[in-house]
Amino acid sequence: MKRSATFLILLFLSISFFSAKAEELPYTPVITPNGSTLAWKMENRVKVFELIVEPCKHEMAPGMVINAWCYNGQTPGPTIEAVEGDRVRILVENKLPEPTAVHWHGVLLPSGMDGVGGLSQRHIPPGDTFAYEFTLKQYGTQMYHSHGDEMVQMGLGTMGFFIIHPKKREKKIDRDYAIMLNEWFVEPGAMTPNPNVMTDFNLFTFNSRAFPGTAPLAARPGERVRLRFGHVGQDFHAIHLHGHTFKTVATDGGDIPESAQWPETTVALGPGQTRDVEFIATEGDWALHCHLRHHPMNAMGHEVPLMLGVNQEGVEDQIQSQLPGYMAMGEKGMHEHTEHAKHMKGPENTLPMMAGGGPFGPIGMGGMFTVFKVHEDIPRFATAEDYSKRVQAPEDLGWYKNPPGTVAESIYKEGKIPSKEGVGPSGKPVVYVCPMHSDVRSNKPGVCPKCGMTLEPQREKKEMHHH
Numbered sequence: 001m002k003r004s005a006t007f008l009i010l011l012f013l014s015i016s017f018f019s020a021k022a023e024e025l026p027y028t029p030v031i032t033p034n035g036s037t038l039a040w041k042m043e044n045r046v047k048v049f050e051l052i053v054e055p056c057k058h059e060m061a062p063g064m065v066i067n068a069w070c071y072n073g074q075t076p077g078p079t080i081e082a083v084e085g086d087r088v089r090i091l092v093e094n095k096l097p098e099p100t101a102v103h104w105h106g107v108l109l110p111s112g113m114d115g116v117g118g119l120s121q122r123h124i125p126p127g128d129t130f131a132y133e134f135t136l137k138q139y140g141t142q143m144y145h146s147h148g149d150e151m152v153q154m155g156l157g158t159m160g161f162f163i164i165h166p167k168k169r170e171k172k173i174d175r176d177y178a179i180m181l182n183e184w185f186v187e188p189g190a191m192t193p194n195p196n197v198m199t200d201f202n203l204f205t206f207n208s209r210a211f212p213g214t215a216p217l218a219a220r221p222g223e224r225v226r227l228r229f230g231h232v233g234q235d236f237h238a239i240h241l242h243g244h245t246f247k248t249v250a251t252d253g254g255d256i257p258e259s260a261q262w263p264e265t266t267v268a269l270g271p272g273q274t275r276d277v278e279f280i281a282t283e284g285d286w287a288l289h290c291h292l293r294h295h296p297m298n299a300m301g302h303e304v305p306l307m308l309g310v311n312q313e314g315v316e317d318q319i320q321s322q323l324p325g326y327m328a329m330g331e332k333g334m335h336e337h338t339e340h341a342k343h344m345k346g347p348e349n350t351l352p353m354m355a356g357g358g359p360f361g362p363i364g365m366g367g368m369f370t371v372f373k374v375h376e377d378i379p380r381f382a383t384a385e386d387y388s389k390r391v392q393a394p395e396d397l398g399w400y401k402n403p404p405g406t407v408a409e410s411i412y413k414e415g416k417i418p419s420k421e422g423v424g425p426s427g428k429p430v431v432y433v434c435p436m437h438s439d440v441r442s443n444k445p446g447v448c449p450k451c452g453m454t455l456e457p458q459r460e461k462k463e464m465h466h467h
């Protein structure tokens with residue numbers, strides 16, 4: 001009892017220190033969407049942080065949990081935030097089943113604090129706690145990650161941000177966000193990512209979350225926003241923001257002089273890099289995603305036979321006689337997948353390839369995709385913790401209210417396309433059927449009352465010839 005009481009008091013003290021309001025801090029606290037910021041305590045003018053590296057269960061998105069290796073139960077680990085000139089001490093306790101070491105990626109420090117197991121220090125054996133201590137001589141977006149059995153440990157999630165603020169910043173940042181990029185291979189139905197996979201990943205994440213599991217980012221119109229991206233994965237990513245042009249203002253090497261910054265809309269990151277971009281927010285709901293086409297998508301997007309333009313009718317009929325409910329897909333593209341994903345059960349513990357809904361229907365994305373919401377009524381969050389508590393799902397903070405007349409729409413009244421609707425190529429009336437429930441038939445387009453899927457016009461069957 002006494003011990004737990006002491007523990008609670010200590011916990012309360014560290015939390016109350018950590019929860020210092022934004023106005024009391026000499027910087028705008030960085031928000032790590034879906035993540036957290038590491039608490040510290042002051043000991044003789046040293047900021048003391050504690051990291052425990054250990055196996056954990058991590059939810060990538062609702063419906064999918066993986067066996068990850070984490071810092072303080074999270075991947076990415078909590079964001080370490082400090083100020084140029086600070087003396088920091090970071091205690092690392094190893095609760096993994098094997099030795100580890102932590103590298104402070106991009107941080108300028110004494111060689112013996114650099115955290116490369118075997119080169120700069122002894123490996124931290126399981127059960128032991130090592131202290132790293134150094135003075136921060138620079139500012140910028142840096143990272144930390146495991147530097148012992150890297151392929152496995154980083155492949156399972158041992159990475160995080162180490163953000164050092166300047167003592168004084170010229171242009172105040174109103175909203176500051178950090179997103180760690182990563183890619184994974186998790187066999188559908190399995191729980192443990194396969195760290196041996198070199199190139200053919202099937203899950204792509206922002207802060208180890210895949211859309212629709214990614215929290216949106218938010219700002220008010222006119223606010224100065226900084227997005228910090230970090231990457232210690234295995235692939236290459238090109239992060240694209242809609243509705244804005246931004247400037248890359250800093251790399252892991254420091255600030256880029258203003259004369260050398262150029263405007264763009266996509267920032268590319270290779271493994272080991274960080275990039276900070278800045279811009280003034282414009283109202284709207286804007287997509288923020290990796291532009292590699294498979295990366296804003298979940299598992300199953302690859303190794304699927306190409307069916308675009310292939311008439312699968314005969315095949316579908318034949319397979320349906322053996323396997324009722326079989327659907328041939330992809331003939332007209334993969335949009336129909338976004339509808340199936342709503343009601344069809346996929347394999348256990350994996351994510352539909354395209355998912356998530358918005359104010360106008362299915363968004364049909366996954367992986368490295370999130371929404372950047374710029375609304376007049378976005379709250380001012382007192383702490384990063386407050387943000388993470390209140391903003392988790394794509395629909396949180398509501399959707400943008402478009403001014404009248406500014407949304408793309410059909411040129412036809414009430415969306416009625418005045419073509420040969422209801423009439424097939426031969427002039428016969430078209431019958432609309434549910435792809436799942438063949439007994440649901442209608443002479444008008446609509447949705448199935450049983451499952452809500454859009455009814456599809458039934459093809460006019462050709463005479464079958466048997467020889």
Ligand SMILES: [Cu+2]
Nearest residue numbers: 237290292295
């Ligand atoms: Cu990518």
